[in-house]
Amino acid sequence: MNITIVGLGNIGGSFAMSLKENAAEHDVYAIDVDSNALRNAEQDGIIIKGYTEPEEILPKTDLIIFAVYPLIMKSLVEKYGPYLKDDAVLTDVTGVKRSIIGQIEPILPEHADFIFGHPMAGRENRGLKYASGEVFKGANYLFTLTDRNKESNVRMLSSLVERMGFKNISAVSPEFHDDVIGFTSQLTHVIALSLINSDDVERRTKQYTGDSYRDLTRITNINENLWPELFIMNKDYLLDHIDRFKSQMDLLKDAIEAEDIDTMQEMMVEARRRYHDLHDLELPESNE
Amino acid sequence: MNITIVGLGNIGGSFAMSLKENAAEHDVYAIDVDSNALRNAEQDGIIIKGYTEPEEILPKTDLIIFAVYPLIMKSLVEKYGPYLKDDAVLTDVTGVKRSIIGQIEPILPEHADFIFGHPMAGRENRGLKYASGEVFKGANYLFTLTDRNKESNVRMLSSLVERMGFKNISAVSPEFHDDVIGFTSQLTHVIALSLINSDDVERRTKQYTGDSYRDLTRITNINENLWPELFIMNKDYLLDHIDRFKSQMDLLKDAIEAEDIDTMQEMMVEARRRYHDLHDLELPESNE
Numbered sequence: 019m020n021i022t023i024v025g026l027g028n029i030g031g032s033f034a035m036s037l038k039e040n041a042a043e044h045d046v047y048a049i050d051v052d053s054n055a056l057r058n059a060e061q062d063g064i065i066i067k068g069y070t071e072p073e074e075i076l077p078k079t080d081l082i083i084f085a086v087y088p089l090i091m092k093s094l095v096e097k098y099g100p101y102l103k104d105d106a107v108l109t110d111v112t113g114v115k116r117s118i119i120g121q122i123e124p125i126l127p128e129h130a131d132f133i134f135g136h137p138m139a140g141r142e143n144r145g146l147k148y149a150s151g152e153v154f155k156g157a158n159y160l161f162t163l164t165d166r167n168k169e170s171n172v173r174m175l176s177s178l179v180e181r182m183g184f185k186n187i188s189a190v191s192p193e194f195h196d197d198v199i200g201f202t203s204q205l206t207h208v209i210a211l212s213l214i215n216s217d218d219v220e221r222r223t224k225q226y227t228g229d230s231y232r233d234l235t236r237i238t239n240i241n242e243n244l245w246p247e248l249f250i251m252n253k254d255y256l257l258d259h260i261d262r263f264k265s266q267m268d269l270l271k272d273a274i275e276a277e278d279i280d281t282m283q284e285m286m287v288e289a290r291r292r293y294h295d296l297h298d299l300e301l302p303e304s305n306e
Numbered sequence: 307m308n309i310t311i312v313g314l315g316n317i318g319g320s321f322a323m324s325l326k327e328n329a330a331e332h333d334v335y336a337i338d339v340d341s342n343a344l345r346n347a348e349q350d351g352i353i354i355k356g357y358t359e360p361e362e363i364l365p366k367t368d369l370i371i372f373a374v375y376p377l378i379m380k381s382l383v384e385k386y387g388p389y390l391k392d393d394a395v396l397t398d399v400t401g402v403k404r405s406i407i408g409q410i411e412p413i414l415p416e417h418a419d420f421i422f423g424h425p426m427a428g429r430e431n432r433g434l435k436y437a438s439g440e441v442f443k444g445a446n447y448l449f450t451l452t453d454r455n456k457e458s459n460v461r462m463l464s465s466l467v468e469r470m471g472f473k474n475i476s477a478v479s480p481e482f483h484d485d486v487i488g489f490t491s492q493l494t495h496v497i498a499l500s501l502i503n504s505d506d507v508e509r510r511t512k513q514y515t516g517d518s519y520r521d522l523t524r525i526t527n528i529n530e531n532l533w534p535e536l537f538i539m540n541k542d543y544l545l546d547h548i549d550r551f552k553s554q555m556d557l558l559k560d561a562i563e564a565e566d567i568d569t570m571q572e573m574m575v576e577a578r579r580r581y582h583d584l585h586d587l588e589l590p591e592s593n594e
Binding site: 138139157158160186188190195197198199201202203205206207208209210211212213214215216217218219221223224225226227228229230231232233234235236237238239240241242243245246247249250253256257259260262263264265266267269270271274275277279282283285286287288289290292293294295296 | 517518558577
């Protein structure tokens with residue numbers, strides 16, 4: 019089939035590379051405002067041809083993958099509507115879902131099937147030059163299905179991303195998605211930002227860090243044009259997770275203040291249990 | 307020289323392995339209550355001989371490395387005092403310094419030179435079987451010198467750990483050490499524990515995590531027999547860092563609540579600047 023990637027940045031470029039490597043029978047095109055990025059991608063052979071406008075390629079496109087900022091999704095879908103092929107399948111990569119689905123569903127042509135998705139893969143650096151199909155290997159993928167999605171299209175898309183190396187491909191409700199992403203992704207970014215910004219820069223901390231500080235601040239190389247938007251679109255769940263986290267931290271803080279070793283040990287034992295569950299490890303029987 | 311490692315767990319074992327690999331001209335011995343661990347280490351050739359008591363080996367030992375829980379340091383130094391060689395050098399690996407130095411200095415024999423140190427290397431798993439000299443490569447090392455330390459001994463020890471692969475070997479005051487470690491190590495562990503324990507286990511979060519959640523919770527596989535002690539010994543600095551972190555998080559939380567994009571962007575730009583500084587990276591000129 020013909021696949022058109024809209025937005026050839028880090029994620030869009032990674033899709034193109036991964037498709038070329040893992041599903042080479044498909045013809046991959048791209049639409050982007052940046053004609054240099056398109057030319058580079060053509061020269062690298064990761065797309066067949068790039069376009070700055072949709073008119074020519076969209077009527078031939080079976081699957082459109084939107085890899086763009088959430089704020090411009092709605093206007094793009096409105097603009098692209100007239101050019102969509104009958105039975106075209108559309109998908110996205112947006113990190114929050116309720117808001118996007120609420121914006122897009124009402125303006126979607128009757129015959130188009132938009133299957134909203136979220137590839138949970140790293141994207142520390144921006145732009146096509148940091149794109150790589152490798153980041154998808156072993157990453158999780160969440161689809162948030164709507165009543166309008168056709169089962170055969172969902173199966174097609176699931177099987178495509180599975181071939182690209184994703185595992186744990188799940189379909190969940192938009193509400194559940196935003197709740198769990200508010201916790202695993204947005205809260206962690208709020209924490210990392212708060213940690214690095216609470217450093218006393220006079221101290222020249224760099225010389226005195228261990229792995230833990232580098233681990234907890236790795237995700238602070240963040241795109242400030244994207245994340246405030248994501249935080250705001252999910253603010254109810256995110257604020258709730260921040261409060262739950264702060265409550266847990268206050269319990270531990272109180273235990274430290276009171277020198278309450280038993281409570282601290284209980285929290286650490288529980289944390290280790292959860293750590294082992296998260297990594298599918300068996301808990302050692304004895305302790306030490 | 308003869309080096310005796312006291313406590314052949316993960317850190318002590320890693321010292322033995324690294325010494326064998328990088329400073330093989332020294333003869334390495336060990337003291338541990340666990341005679342099985344000693345036999346294993348002898349068979350693996352990472353120590354020459356292991357002892358469960360100090361009488362025989364200490365009088366021949368030039369450098370003693372204590373790799374034991376901080377709570378038992380004082381009683382060990384008291385017990386070992388009579389057996390120390392004249393001009394023996396002692397060092398430790400304890401993660402907090404003011405309290406340990408305060409306990410040890412008054413009971414130290416006149417002729418012994420205790421150079422307190424802190425190798426800032428990962429130790430996710432406990433016990434000799436997870437020991438490895440590799441964890442020291444590129445890690446930071448902090449010495450907290452006292453008035454009693456002889457410069458020639460400090461030079462000897464610094465050069466030894468440098469050969470073991472440590473970099474950024476610094477000498478700082480015990481107060482500065484505890485302040486900065488309270489931030490880079492203890493606060494990060496408090497955060498990671500609070501994060502993983504604030505997860506709703508009913509949600510089966512595991513299927514929905516990206517790298518960020520795994521990064522921020524990696525250090526939760528924590529030794530509950532060690533860390534409460536470390537937190538309590540450094541509670542003044544640690545509580546202060548927790549408060550500073552919470553203030554930063556509240557600023558970001560308020561900005562999310564108010565949908566204040568400008569403030570969020572400023573925080574993210576500042577965080578990225580700090581990230582690039584931490585990793586010695588150049589900030590990209592344009593943004594995107």
